[in-house]
Amino acid sequence: MAFQDRKMSFDEVLDRIGGFGRFQKTLYVWICLPQIFLAFHMLVSVFTGAVPPHLCRSPQPGDGAPWLGLNYSNASWETCSSLQNVQPSQLNHSNLSLPIRESSTTPKSCNGEWEFSKDVFLSTVITEWDLVCENAMLNHIGSSIYMFGLLVGAVMFGALADKYGRRNIILIGLAAQVIFGVGAAFAPNFYIYVMLRFVVGMTVSAVIINAFVLGTEWTGPKQRMLAGVITDYFFGFGYILLAGVAYLIRDWRQLQLVISAPGFLFLFYIWVLPKSARWLMANQKHEEALDLIRKAALINGKPLDDDDIELCQSLINVEKLEDQRKYTVLDLVRTPRMRKQSLIIFYLWFVNVLVYYGLSLNISDFGMNIYLTQMIFGLVEMPARAVTLFTLNRSRRISQLAFLATAGLACLLTIFVPDDLSVVRTALAMVGKFGITASLSIVYIYSAELFPTVIRQNGIGMGSMCARAGGVISPIIYLLGKSSHHAPMVVFGLCPLIGSALTMFLPETAHKSLPDSIEDVECTGDSEA
Template sequence: MTFVELLARLGGMGRFQVTYVAALAIPLLMLASHNLLQNFTAGVPEHHCRPRPVANDSAGDVPLLISIPSDGHHRPQRCRRYVEPQWHLLEVNSTVNDTANGAATEPCHDGWTYHDGVFAHTIVTEWDLVCESKTLRQVAQSIYMAGILLGSGLFGILSDKFGRRALLTWCYLQLGVTGAGTAAAPTFIVYCLCRFLAGLAMAGVSLNSASLCMEWIPTEARAVVGTINGYCYTLGQFVLAAVAFGLPHWRWLQLAVSLPFFLFFLYSWLFVESARWQVISGRPDLALKGLRKVARINGRKEEGDKLSEEALRTSMCQEPPLPGGALAALVRTPGMRTVSCGVSFVWFSTSFAYYGLAMDLQGFGVDIYLSQLVFGAVDIPAKLASVLAISCVGRRVAQGGSLALAGICILANIIVPMELQMLRMAFAVIGKGSLAASFNCAYIFSGELFPTVISHRAGHLKDEEVTVPLSTTKTKDGV
């Protein structure tokens, strides 16, 4: 009897599994909040140089026209100011053409003035991440993503050594602490450090949530559970828009999306460790205790009482072995190397384009809260469409078609003029929906191309959301 058959005897998708999936899915709502948080905490408000002080201006009512040059749209330039006030511009017949008058300009030596509006309190206004320092805004997000990249490898290895539940509990705590630390960061360097540590923890939450789900859920229920988890990430995008609208100050917003992880940390102590991992780690007594608890919750106490440590060892012996480890199996044969490289490229291209769109909401010139809602809402029909496409035309056509449509929409936005904001937004929304469909196809495709025993390792290639892979089956494309 295999371990999957053992779970079926103990209730299959019973009360324990339903409760477990719900408890693991709720934190997934906050994944989007952290991944896309800088759309709001690092928003760039309208700004211009702080005018040079004028000796005879005690009231501070000198017109901006004489201190700040205008850009091509007759708005104050963001990063330059006049070296000397241009009083002649106040004359009735004067011109505001900066290049014509030839007045000398200089950088903003005295700082910037930020306009009140949607982004009145962000890390940009806090640490003046504009003009020469504007790239630091992207650096902060890149550091967070680097944390996710490092955490994906680090916590994957540690979870095999210390267990899924222990690492998940730790990552909940780390994310809560570093998120709160980010909200209280006194300097930009401390902010980036806390975001990096939060990225590490986010990867740990993603990986270990998926592992615990997969190792307790029957094979036939994994597709449904994966869909539920995927839509939790989508719903989290609506949560982010609502919380950001209610808390426009970046510190309070950062704190609001971090504090729930302390609650997740507290109830994670009630999680049952993966029995499969415990048996493999030489702890069949603990695995037996956990399985009997599961049987009791599922109303199969008698079946649980019949279990023995010897039966558990026998069930694990029937699992297909992987000499050299699961990761080595991904590149052991030419066929597996081809599959691994191809799947990795799909994950990379989809993730790269997805975040390129999702992290540039302000660039479309539409209300950012509305943009966040629309970008989240498009994932719902997109994922449903991907399921239908997979059923009708197969995995390869659905995967390739979604990526091709996303590429067309992104390339189209390159040639669409900036003035056509709604058209640009429409292309971006269709492109993001196509990428969400690509994620859905890729996860199903990955789960079927790799053997079941290593499919969860291959599935950890993505960062967009957490779902549970399918078992190995024969696809419509004959793979």
């Protein structure tokens, strides 16, 4: 046989049994379905944390601001306006329909009761716990804590997945997600709600990272890019679907329950979700890996004959002779080439998520209907992910570079557009969203191909941790707008441009086998040099 005189790589095994046959396609069905609910959890705060128009009512009639039916249809009211400073003669229909602006005498707290408009939302986290004025910062802190949960989950579950397997962590993540997600719908106060959302954030990282890696490790190099983008499509579909679900359900507790409870259906994954044969090989569970390979080959209609089994066994024998030491995150930066690639990829993860959620979670800034804007932003994701199908096959590196540059330039150009040209500013922001969405799709695939098998999950986990750091910071970036109106978009423009320049120092991975060891990465560097 042609392969008998040399080591057979795992990618060659996948080619022999079918790189994307019925087995892999079924696996991707199981991987993609949870992506819809991951999108729900990631973006639901756009609606549950929305701030409706509101005014302060005095504790009782007769103290200067009588109880009146208020017209909240004008959303231009400033958020901390108070009726306590308005003279009774001013409280008529014509005056209340006009914007009420804050003045130096307007108090930042309410001694009575906040009255919120119900024209758009029946209830939100904001309206239930009065998170406005002096308490408004709690809403931003809550968003950052959720993002911090994503960060913690990326670190913790990345390491656990390398030790206990991708499949086990996915199952744990799905189970915890539904339990704590449903619990958040019944939270008695804001602090417990934030704590439960923090855990949900951890589970989102557990599922989204390990599902992607599990699919990547079962897919042949020729189909790996297409398979990765398919996963992103389901996240984008969840993005769009959330707008419709939130439009129909205007109460935040009901909405939280509806996006969480269906997770109980994923209980059947215990019986259908396979382990990663590549991970089993890397962890010296060779016979179990060979059994899975035989099963996949049979399902794909390419059963192994004696010669094929001999070749797979030769791979196992080589693996048994390799260094058995345990790898840690330190191995990501221990050797020169691995260190350079890791640090660049970590920055790319950071900047992609910083800009992606910086634009996605602040759609109310565009001044359009919040449901329509959410749907448009979701629809932009579809062509953004589709275009990567035509560019990634040519070059991972150039694709990453070009879309980061597109996002950065579009965000920077918005600062030169006058405020009265809101349509132009919105269009540029949509171009920025297009570029960063495409770039975010690519960084998942690029990372999985750059990190070797022995530390792939650690690498993806650390990259995701850096990404979640970007998510934690993104709400804070908008606070810069208080000092400079254009400051957030300047940050969202410059950071991707820096990432675009750094991408030029990464190797090309298109149509190449996945590296299995750190030595593979270093030797590849030597051969390219």
